[in-house]
Amino acid sequence: MYNFFNFDSNMIKIIEETEKKIEDKVREIDKIVEYNQGKVLKAFQKYQVSDFHLHSSTGYGYNDVGRDVLDNIYAEVFGAESGLVRPHIVSGTHALTIGFFGLLRPGDELLYITGDPYDTLEEVIGIHGNGMGSLKEWGINYNSIPLDDSGGVNLDLLKKMISKQTKVIAIQRSKGYSWRASFSIKEIEKMVLYVKGINPDIIIVVDNCYGEFTDTLEPTDIGADVIIGSLIKNPGGGLAKSGAYIVGKEKYIEKISYRLTAPGIGREIGATHGYMSDFYQGFFLAPHFVGEALKGAIFTAALLENLGFETSPKWHEDRNDIIQAVKFNNPLRLTTFLKGIQKGSPIDSHVVPESSNIPGYQNRVIMAAGVFVQGASLELSGDAPIVEPYIGYVQGGLTYQHVKWGILTAIDVMLQNNLID
């Protein structure tokens, strides 16, 4: 089968060694998948999902029971009271924006305790840009606490920085575009308990992007007030064509719902067009597809470590999101690798990605995304800001086998360009 793509015969031995090495680690993933599959199944049964829930409303979307039941299923699975799962939320950034604007008022402070947030939030907060209606322009202050040297939250500084104005504390579970480790549920629980011990009224919002179903618990299970994520990442299960979710305590979800639509209207309306069937089936399949992506990431890390690259997490380390970071130390190696990921894709395998300026990102960014749903990163994809030390972020893969073919293609392209031995 390795002749399909004329791979160098020397690669076969390395592939076999790699797969043997990761066997036990891959089996651990199956346990998480099995648990989460049961959890989702039970929620579907509890809410008695029927065929008619999968059909969608039009116009205002009053009495869209499919929409309302899916909100409850997300809340149930994530250990929360209430939820908003909507095709009208255009991305994860939009969902986080709705969440922050829904909860914060002029004079309040938003405090990120896991370092500065994901790049696209800088304009939302007002770190960059002007005249776009950022939190800052509405008189909402922002602060962040850099991670300590070991990559943990600086609790001493946190205690000093919390003030009367601190209304929302935000935690980013996933590493995003950074080299740090992603936070485990245990670590997030420690942060939650610490903050609530200082002031139980502070609202803890977790950016849960890329984290869903990588563990048996979600941040809302262990006391976070609100969690937010994108449906074209983990919980959409590869089937959702757009959308995002916001899940948490009822009193906060209600506030946020007035920002999602309009004050007074909230979650009562919002037609779901043709989205519901994919949302339901995607959420049902999400534990499995997240498992495939995790197994693929383990393979990717093990193989690239074998070839001498530094990875985060390392192949044997526990995973708290589906992202695999690889340090290339050289822009040509980085871009060639990502061009290889594109070449190994089912869609647009014949096109070559180039770095460019993308709204919301400060550095030039290169994105390899030969995917069925534009930008969907539960599908195998890779991206990187063009900045030292030239770290590539690879994530997703709806089948482990595709991740394998994709990574092998990327390595083959590097070999052909004499960028690895």
Ligand SMILES: *Cc1c(COP(=O)(O)O)cnc(C)c1O
């Ligand atoms: C992807 C992501 C976002 C933003 O989501 P978009 O859908 O790209 O706007 C925010 N935070 C983290 C950690 C992410 O991975």
